[in-house]
Amino acid sequence: MSGLRDRTLLASGFHMPERTGVEEFRDALIRIGADGRIAALTRPEDDGYLERRRAADEAGRLDRLPAGVLLLPGMIDLHVHAPQYPQLGQALDVPLETWLTRYTFPLESRYADLAFARRGYGLLVEDLLANGTTTALYYATIHQPASRLLADICLERGQRALIGKVAMDHPGLCPETYRDASPDAALRGTEDLIGYIRAHPDNAERLVHPVITPRFIPACTDETLAALGSLAHGSDLHVQTHCSESDWEHAHVLARHGVTDTESLDRFGLLGRRSVLAHSVFLTAADMDTIRARHAAVAHCPLSNAYFADAVFPLRAALEKGLHVGLGTDISGGPGASLFEAMRGAVMVSRMIDSGTDPDLPAGTRGRRNGMRIDFRDAFYLATTGGGIALDLPVGNFTAGQHFDALAIDTEAPAGAIRLWDGLDQGEDLLQKIVYTASKANIAKVWVGGRQVV
Numbered sequence: 525m526s527g528l529r530d531r532t533l534l535a536s537g538f539h540m541p542e543r544t545g546v547e548e549f550r551d552a553l554i555r556i557g558a559d560g561r562i563a564a565l566t567r568p569e570d571d572g573y574l575e576r577r578r579a580a581d582e583a584g585r586l587d588r589l590p591a592g593v594l595l596l597p598g599m600i601d602l603h604v605h606a607p608q609y610p611q612l613g614q615a616l617d618v619p620l621e622t623w624l625t626r627y628t629f630p631l632e633s634r635y636a637d638l639a640f641a642r643r644g645y646g647l648l649v650e651d652l653l654a655n656g657t658t659t660a661l662y663y664a665t666i667h668q669p670a671s672r673l674l675a676d677i678c679l680e681r682g683q684r685a686l687i688g689k690v691a692m693d694h695p696g697l698c699p700e701t702y703r704d705a706s707p708d709a710a711l712r713g714t715e716d717l718i719g720y721i722r723a724h725p726d727n728a729e730r731l732v733h734p735v736i737t738p739r740f741i742p743a744c745t746d747e748t749l750a751a752l753g754s755l756a757h758g759s760d761l762h763v764q765t766h767c768s769e770s771d772w773e774h775a776h777v778l779a780r781h782g783v784t785d786t787e788s789l790d791r792f793g794l795l796g797r798r799s800v801l802a803h804s805v806f807l808t809a810a811d812m813d814t815i816r817a818r819h820a821a822v823a824h825c826p827l828s829n830a831y832f833a834d835a836v837f838p839l840r841a842a843l844e845k846g847l848h849v850g851l852g853t854d855i856s857g858g859p860g861a862s863l864f865e866a867m868r869g870a871v872m873v874s875r876m877i878d879s880g881t882d883p884d885l886p887a888g889t890r891g892r893r894n895g896m897r898i899d900f901r902d903a904f905y906l907a908t909t910g911g912g913i914a915l916d917l918p919v920g921n922f923t924a925g926q927h928f929d930a931l932a933i934d935t936e937a938p939a940g941a942i943r944l945w946d947g948l949d950q951g952e953d954l955l956q957k958i959v960y961t962a963s964k965a966n967i968a969k970v971w972v973g974g975r976q977v978v
C-alpha cells in the first residue's frame with residue numbers, strides 16, 4: 525500500500541466531524557478519488573457496503589490496514605515558527621521579550637544563508653510529517669529565498685502547508701540586522717511570496733497556501749499593519765499573527781494603540797474568516813465577541829503559554845462562545861514538535877485552570893471557575909476538525925469532500941509507547957490511550973491528499 529488515490533481503504537479508526545462526539549468506525553470502506561479527496565466512507569451497516577467492497581477488491585483497488593493498525597485524521601498544527609526548529613527545547617527559562625531579542629531574532633537572521641535554511645527546513649518538515657502533522661501553518665522569516673525554499677520543501681515532501689514571509693519592520697523592537705527595511709519592503713516581500721506560491725509549477729493542487737504574516741503588533745509599524753490589512757481585504761488570503769500573548773506584549777499594544785490586540789488588528793483590517801491568532805491568552809469578553817463576529821480563529825498553544833504567558837487561555841469559554849479554535853505547538857516557544865503533546869498539554873492546563881493550583885486553598889475554591897476543563901475528546905477534535913475549520917480548509921476528518929490526510933497508528937509497534945491489554949482497550953478508551961501515549965514509533969504511515977508521505 526502506498527498512494528491511495530483512486531483506491532478504497534478498508535480501515536478501522538476514529539474521527540470527530542463534530543465536537544459533540546467521537547465517531548468510531550470498524551471495517552469501513554474509505555473511497556479516495558483521483559484528486560486525493562474522500563468520495564465516501566461506508567460502514568458495514570450501510571447500504572451497498574458488500575457490493576462496494578467486492579467491486580473494489582475485484583478491480584484490485586482495495587487496500588487494508590493490518591490488524592492492530594488504526595486510522596486517524598492527520599494532525600493540523602496552527603502555529604509553527606519553521607526557522608526556530610534548531611532551538612526547540614532551548615532558552616525557555618527567560619521571558620518572551622528576552623527570548624526574542626537574545627535568541628530568536630539572531631537564529632532567524634541565519635536564514636539569509638540558504639544552506640542553513642535547507643538543512644533546518646528539510647529536517648523540520650520531515651520530522652513533523654513523521655510526527656503525524658499533515659497540515660502546518662508556518663511562519664518563515666523575513667528572507668525571500670529561504671521562505672520560497674520552505675514552500676519548495678513542503679511541495680517536494682508532500683506536506684500541506686500555509687506559509688508566510690514574516691513582516692517585521694519596527695525599529696523599536698527589531699534589530700537592524702533582522703528587519704524589513706521599510707513598510708514597502710515588508711509589503712513587497714509578502715506579495716512576492718504570495719506570487720511565488722500561487723504560480724509554483726508543482727502547486728497546481730494548492731497544497732501550499734501563502735499567508736499574510738505581520739509577526740505581531742510590537743514588531744510592525746502602523747504603516748505595515750495598514751498595508752497588510754489592505755492586502756487581506758477582499759482577498760481569500762490567510763492571515764496569521766500573535767495576539768495578546770504575554771503581559772509585556774499585551775501591555776505594549778494597550779500603551780501604543782490604546783486598545784487590545786484584537787481591537788487593533790480589527791481596525792487594521794487583519795481579522796477575517798481566514799485569520800489565525802496565536803495564543804490570545806488575555807482576550808476580553810469583547811475581544812472574543814469580535815473574533816467570533818469576524819469568524820477568525822485562535823491557535824491555542826498550551827505548552828508555549830506555560831512559558832511565556834504565565835496564564836492559561838480560557839479555551840472552554842472560547843469554545844462555548846463559538847470561536848474557531850485549533851491547536852499549535854508554537855515551535856519553538858513550546859518545547860514539543862508533536863500535536864499529540866499539544867493535545868495532552870491542552871487537557872492538562874485546562875484541568876489546572878478549572879480546579880486551580882494552590883494546595884493551601886480548600887478544594888472547590890482553587891480554580892478560576894468551574895467548568896473550564898476539556899477532555900481528550902475536545903483535544904482530539906481541536907487537533908483535527910477544529911484545525912481544519914480554523915483554516916477554512918477541507919481537512920480534519922473522513923467525511924466526503926475532505927482531503928484524505930491520515931495517520932495509520934500501529935498500536936502494537938514494539939518501539940512505540942502504546943501498550944494495549946486484552947479486553948481493556950475498546951472504543952473511546954482506546955482513543956484516549958492513543959491520544960495520551962502514542963509516540964512517533966506508533967505512526968506507521970502518513971498520507972496527505974491520498975499520497976503516502978511517511
Ligand SMILES: Nc1nc2[nH]cnc2c(=O)[nH]1
Nearest residue numbers: 605739740766828854857
Ligand atoms: N511565541 C512566540 N511569540 C512571538 N511573538 C513574536 N514573535 C514570536 C515568536 O516567534 N514566538
